Amino acid sequence: MTLYKDPEGSEKKYLHKFVDFARARVLEVGCGEGRMTWQYAKSTGATIGIDPDRDALRVATVDRPSDLQDKVLFACAESECLPFSSETFDIAVLAWSL
Amino acid sequence: MVHALEEIRRVLVPEGILLDIRPLADRWPVEVASAGAVRETGRLDDLAEQVNADAASNEAMQAAEARGWFKREQAEFFPFFYSWDTPGDMEEFIAEDWSDFIGLGEAARQATRSAWAVGEADSRVRVRVKILITKWRVTAADRNSYRRNTTAPG
Numbered sequence: 001m002t003l004y005k006d007p008e009g010s011e012k013k014y015l016h017k018f019v020d021f022a023r024a025r026v027l028e029v030g031c032g033e034g035r036m037t038w039q040y041a042k043s044t045g046a047t048i049g050i051d052p053d054r055d056a057l058r059v060a061t062v063d064r065p066s067d068l069q070d071k072v073l074f075a076c077a078e079s080e081c082l083p084f085s086s087e088t089f090d091i092a093v094l095a096w097s098l
Numbered sequence: 099m100v101h102a103l104e105e106i107r108r109v110l111v112p113e114g115i116l117l118d119i120r121p122l123a124d125r126w127p128v129e130v131a132s133a134g135a136v137r138e139t140g141r142l143d144d145l146a147e148q149v150n151a152d153a154a155s156n157e158a159m160q161a162a163e164a165r166g167w168f169k170r171e172q173a174e175f176f177p178f179f180y181s182w183d184t185p186g187d188m189e190e191f192i193a194e195d196w197s198d199f200i201g202l203g204e205a206a207r208q209a210t211r212s213a214w215a216v217g218e219a220d221s222r223v224r225v226r227v228k229i230l231i232t233k234w235r236v237t238a239a240d241r242n243s244y245r246r247n248t249t250a251p252g
Binding site for chain 2: 002004010011015036078079082084087088093097098
């Protein structure tokens, strides 16, 4: 079975329409396998994706493009208890996760 | 959910941005699409779990706004297509991945199969998912007020 998700690229278009990611420190909550992450992370200063699903995070880590190795990190965490200091991020993205 | 929003606010800088992107149940259309034409063949059925989940998410954001944590700046809907080569592929996906919150009725299933069978060679089957994207801004409200109000005296 072949599934094509958003072949017209609407999500990427709207992400960049709503927010300027340039050099921003971004937290993505519910990143899963990183499908959304790859649509904006290149322009950020740094991106951290969190998800409670370790299997999904393994896929995201394996799929991470080589030019994003130093810019995008993934962590297993719950949104109710974020393992970060206060005022760490410029942008938070709730990726189909609220 | 509300506590998660409080946590997100905590880790955002003052004037930081929260971008909430999520699908909303809205009896998503099923379509048969080729390069030359798009034909709606039916609608998926929203099951109670998805409707309730949407309501809970909306209520959580309203609560966060009412507490002065975030201010809504911008919101829009846009379509996000899930597309398959055949109706059978779509049915398989819905059964495996969406059956807890979305239903495919027999009438829509049959109409989609029929339209695809007589369609162009490049015809695909797709579901038009309704996505809501909302931009929220961290407000200047006292960041510690909620914790003060909910922390037991020691």
